[in-house]
Amino acid sequence: EETKEKVENLLAGKVKNKPAMAGSCKLCPWYRSCKNWCKENEDLTNIFYLGRSKRDVLNEDLFVGKVGEVCSLDLADILEKKKKDKNFLKGVAEKTLSKIIARADILHNNRVAVLYKKLELPKVSYELFFDIEDDPTQEFVYMHGVYERNGKGEKFIHFTAKDKTEEAEKEAFGNFWKYVRSLPQDDFAAYYYSPHEKTTYRKMQKLYPDAVSAEEVENFFGNPNVIDLYSIILKHTDWPLGSYSLKEIAQFLGFKWRDETPSGALSIQWFNEYLKNKEEDILKRILEYNEDDCKATMVMKDALEKLDSKL
Structure with missing residues (x-):
């Protein structure tokens, strides 16, 4: 009821709040x-x-409202204040604050x-860049795409x-694993973006144990x-971007999806x-989108x- 009342008041213009960017924003009509x-x-x-909550804390406690203002913050001085006042920048730890300042500098x-x-x-000798297409609302995986690069060239393969x-x-699913088994086992690398593939393949293995064993799935991802x-991007890099999604980073690097509205x-x-x-043009559109995701990886x-190479 409380949430409903807040939304109704916002829609009626009785109250206002500041917009904010978050991971789920792209699903919103006001994005x-x-x-x-x-x-x-x-x-x-x-x-x-x-995020919104830390933004509001920084706005209130440090009186900073713009990215450029964060760059000039004195971390040592702020940490000294935090030692004296436990409520100052509550919920924003030293490591987090240091990361925020560094990212603001890169962004601005x-x-x-x-x-x-x-x-x-x-x-x-073989590099694979793979991506799945699935409908989580129906728990159905309809495409496994692989962009393969080797000494002889590049090609897109899909199952x-x-x-x-x-x-x-x-x-x-089974054909994907047959393909993996056909590769020289000590001479290939596979890249994907986010834990979704690993989590999904573990679930699928339980559904279809005849296609691949649990041991083979674990050995593959192990x-x-x-x-x-994504794990590397998150732990060891920073980018002048507000999102570290595959699409945001790949577009920053100059890559373009063929579809005008890829998602x-x-x-x-x-x-x-x-x-x-069963229109083949629709299937072709999905295949091109998946191939571009693989290429972006x-x-x-x-x-x-x-x-x-520069380090």
Whole structure:
């Protein structure tokens, strides 16, 4: 009831709050409006992982409202104040504050990506950049896409369930693992972005144990040459961006999706349309979107390697 009342008051114009950027914003109909406001006002939520609550604390306790103002903060002086007053910057620890200031500087002043430690990515003959398309509302995985790069060239491979049946899902899943088994086991690396693939494949293995064993799935993701690039991005880099999503970083690096409105949510919509009428143009659109996601992962890996070479 309290939430309902707040929303009703906002819609009626009785109260106002400041927009903020967050990970879930893209699903909101006011996304573009809030994004424009935050950009025009240099709002602190433009800083990656800062969020509304910490923004409000910094606004109130440090009297900073713009990204540029954060860059000039004296960390030592602030920490001294925190020691004396437990309620000062409550919920914002030293490590968090240090990260906020560093990211503000990169976002406002440097405008370049920063890598903080050597990575030493594997040198192998085969590189795979893979991405799945799934509908989490129906717990159905309809596409496993792989962009393969080796000494002979590059190619996109996909394993797709063209019907929404357990048989089709199992076949596509099983074919992905047959492909993995066909590779030289000590001479390939696989890259993906976010833990979603690992979590999903573990669930699928339980559904379809005949397609792949639990041990094989664990060995695959436990292989040091199978790498979640998001983990590297989050732990060891910073970017002059408010989001460290695959699309934001790849676009910053100059990559462009062929589709004008690329998104996982639209991929689900396209797949449901394909199931109704089986139009090959719709399937082609999904395939191109997935291929571009895989290519974007490759672009990101190459950018990390380039940054690594400079350390």
